[in-house]
Amino acid sequence: MKIKVLTFLPEAKTTYLNIPVVLKSPRSGFMRVKAIIDTGSPETIIGYEEAMALQIPFSNVATEKFINLGGSKYAASTFNRLTMIFKDEEEKAVQESINVCVLKPTSDKQKMQGFSLLLGTDFLRERGYKLFCDMKNDLAYLEK
Amino acid sequence: MKTVNIELTLLDKTFEDLAWLRKNFSKIQEEHGNQCVAITNNSIIEFAMDKKSLFAKLKQKGIELSSVLIEYIPAKNEIVIF
Numbered sequence: 001m002k003i004k005v006l007t008f009l010p011e012a013k014t015t016y017l018n019i020p021v022v023l024k025s026p027r028s029g030f031m032r033v034k035a036i037i038d039t040g041s042p043e044t045i046i047g048y049e050e051a052m053a054l055q056i057p058f059s060n061v062a063t064e065k066f067i068n069l070g071g072s073k074y075a076a077s078t079f080n081r082l083t084m085i086f087k088d089e090e091e092k093a094v095q096e097s098i099n100v101c102v103l104k105p106t107s108d109k110q111k112m113q114g115f116s117l118l119l120g121t122d123f124l125r126e127r128g129y130k131l132f133c134d135m136k137n138d139l140a141y142l143e144k
Numbered sequence: 145m146k147t148v149n150i151e152l153t154l155l156d157k158t159f160e161d162l163a164w165l166r167k168n169f170s171k172i173q174e175e176h177g178n179q180c181v182a183i184t185n186n187s188i189i190e191f192a193m194d195k196k197s198l199f200a201k202l203k204q205k206g207i208e209l210s211s212v213l214i215e216y217i218p219a220k221n222e223i224v225i226f
Binding site: 006008014020021022024028029030031032033034036038040041047049050052053054069070085086087091092093095114115116118 | 149150151152154155156157158159161162166194195196199208209210212213214215216218223224225226
């Protein structure tokens with residue numbers, strides 16, 4: 001099974017590995033986001049405002065660790081088993097669940113505007129995906 | 145793994161919204177650089193300086209989260225590194 005990964009963002013001169021994803025929350029339904037595959041991150045991270053909007057119940061969870069992202073340190077909590085839905089190359093929905101980190105900004109400067117969901121290497125490892133990537137030819141996909 | 149139609153419909157809309165954003169990015173960047181926008185059906189229906197404000201506006205208008213794609217539009221010459 002293959003999930004096509006997009007190799008561009010609208011900022012035409014920049015290339016990121018990104019995938020449209022639907023997030024599913026038992027409390028607030030669905031949210032459409034663009035996930036970035038970040039092989040530099042060992043953790044899968046959801047943006048704070050997205051977590052709030054999805055009513056993910058992370059506020060009752062004590063801060064478990066700190067994550068240094070882009071030079072800023074964030075307090076992080078874990079939400080167990082966030083459900084994500086992708087579309088594979090056969091146009092079928094593929095549902096996966098994984099623990100995600102929610103980073104809580106500690107100042108107004110830490111707004112994390114740029115991403116909604118970072119898929120870290122934990123996603124690839126735990127869900128058993130291989131990442132194939134040929135940026136020169138704009139070809140990338142997840143496979144398992 | 146399981147197949148669910150509503151999710152596929154939402155994913156197709158997301159692909160369409162991203163394609164529209166890509167096609168019109170220069171113009172959108174001129175108007176909304178350094179802002180967060182809510183996109184649906186080939187248009188920006190709401191925008192704000194940050195996601196918190198944007199989600200609040202959408203909630204106030206009763207717009208469902210699943211109906212829009214939220215994107216941060218970087219300013220010209222800005223590259224986002226995570």
